[in-house]
Amino acid sequence: MRSGHTLPELLTVAAFAAAITAIAAPRLLAARDQALVRDAATEIVSALDAARAAAQRSGTLAFARFDTLTGAVRVTVERDTLLVLPFGAELGVSFRTTRDSVMYGPSGRGYGAANSSLIVRRGEAVDTVFVSRLGRVRRSR
DSSP states (O other): OOOOOOHHHHHHHHHHHHHHHHHHHHHHHHHHHHHHHHHHHHHHHHHHHHHHHHHHHHTSOEEEEEETTTTEEEEEETTEEEEEEOHHHHHTOEEEESSSEEEEOTTSOEESOSSEEEEEEETTEEEEEEEOTTSOEEEEO
């Protein structure tokens, strides 16, 4: 006599696995989206910090430019590009902003920021990066 599982037993286990997957999948996808949005917001903050540090180090103006179509941040000092972060394509997020760039002076102070907001989104997950008119950066979580 052979030992094994019957077809009804296998179907019961398959149905149970499908039910567990159906319950867990949306939460896993939402957690993935939130993690990707958080990573993108962290990259934006690091780009702004890099622009500020570059302005202080070089003693001239530095810019963080935001390209919402490609989802990238570009940090430039004079004609030199110091950093390009194409997080939109890499992380699959989109973002919008109230300004297309933030400029930092040699003292590290922001110019033209005027309380800018950068909103990063993927699915239902959203994170916002705020830049004060002095160039200070903070995030809402």
